[in-house]
Amino acid sequence: QLQLVESGGDLVQxxxxxxxxxxxxxxxxxxxxxxxxxxxxGKVRExxxxxxRGDASTNYADSxxxxxxxxxxxxxxxxxxxxxxLKPEDTAVYNCxxxxxxxxxxxGTQVTVSS
Numbered sequence: 001q002l003q004l005v006e007s008g009g010d011l012v013q014x015x016x017x018x019x020x021x022x023x024x025x026x027x028x029x030x031x032x033x034x035x036x037x038x039x040x041x042g043k044v045r046e047x048x049x050x051x052x053r054g055d056a057s058t059n060y061a062d063s064x065x066x067x068x069x070x071x072x073x074x075x076x077x078x079x080x081x082x083x084x085x086l087k088p089e090d091t092a093v094y095n096c097x098x099x100x101x102x103x104x105x106x107x108g109t110q111v112t113v114s115s
C-alpha cells in the first residue's frame with residue numbers, strides 16, 4: 001500500500017522552529033516529486049513547497065520563501081520541511097503528497113504558532 005505519514009507538528013511560539021517529516025511506505029520517494037501542503041479552517045489547502053525527483057530541485061510559496069527548507073533523505077525514504085521564523089499565519093495542518101497530489105490525503109500534522 002502506498003502511504004505517506006506526516007509527523008513533527010507542535011505548538012510553537014512566533015519566531016520558533018519546527019521540522020516536519022514525511023515518511024513513505026510502499027514506494028520510493030526519490031522517484032516522485034513530493035510536496036508539502038497546508039490547510040487551515042476556512043482556507044483552501046495550499047502548496048507550501050516541493051522537491052523534484054532526481055536532482056532534488058526545490059520550490060517554495062512566496063509566503064514561506066527564505067524561512068522554510070525542504071529536503072529529502074533517500075536512505076530513510078523521508079522528506080523533511082524545516083520551518084524557521086514561524087508566524088501565526090503558518091498555523092495549519094500540514095500534509096505531504098506527490099506533486100501534483102495523487103495519493104489519498106493522510107491525517108497530516110498540526111502546526112500551531114501562538115504565544
